[in-house]
Amino acid sequence: MSIIGHLRQATIVLACLCTQAVLAGEAPRVKFETTQGSFTVELNPEKAPKSVANFLKYVEDKHYDGTVFHRVIPGFVVQGGGFTKDMQQKPVRAPIELEAKNGLRNVTGSIAMARTSDPNSATSQFYINVADNGMLDYPSPDGNGYAVFGKVVDGMSTVTKITRVRTGNVAGMGDVPLQPIIITSASVVAAAPAGKK
Numbered sequence: 001m002s003i004i005g006h007l008r009q010a011t012i013v014l015a016c017l018c019t020q021a022v023l024a025g026e027a028p029r030v031k032f033e034t035t036q037g038s039f040t041v042e043l044n045p046e047k048a049p050k051s052v053a054n055f056l057k058y059v060e061d062k063h064y065d066g067t068v069f070h071r072v073i074p075g076f077v078v079q080g081g082g083f084t085k086d087m088q089q090k091p092v093r094a095p096i097e098l099e100a101k102n103g104l105r106n107v108t109g110s111i112a113m114a115r116t117s118d119p120n121s122a123t124s125q126f127y128i129n130v131a132d133n134g135m136l137d138y139p140s141p142d143g144n145g146y147a148v149f150g151k152v153v154d155g156m157s158t159v160t161k162i163t164r165v166r167t168g169n170v171a172g173m174g175d176v177p178l179q180p181i182i183i184t185s186a187s188v189v190a191a192a193p194a195g196k197k
Helices: 003-023 049-060 156-162
Strands: 027-034 037-043 067-073 077-084 110-113 126-129 148-154 167-170 173-177 183-192
Touching (some): 037 049, 037 156, 049 110, 049 148, 049 183, 067 183
Antiparallel strands (some): 027 183, 110 126
């Protein structure tokens, strides 16, 4: 079998494992390796099925590898998943439906979908709350809220470290780290069994 054939087979196996984990009631986990360290998020497919499936597809497609945290606001959020280190926006799939009414809250360490003023505009970008941001929960601030779909379960110290970098205006955007913080890889890791989250 060719290298491409092996890669396709590995991708199919990974997709099956992710599906099996969800069906088994397990919480999928994704580990991010960055130039500031690593952290792991645990996803909640029960309460945010569309957001989790969308996120896992971007992980499977290696979309996040080589992207940066392009918005860093201490005491608020760190946001990434959409731009390369030279601040070029990556192509994305169709946006997904907002799942902000799922009961999950924008508390410290939670991960949520970033979007525009259109509530159903989330694609690949996500943010991690570095404070309790209740004003982002449904129905605030615009009557729609922002959809939380998981939480950081390991490496929150890395996320905190990211908030300490110097930021400024880059490519017409504010709050951008002046030294790019690159996601070198994002990959699915062993899921947590149900009831042991």
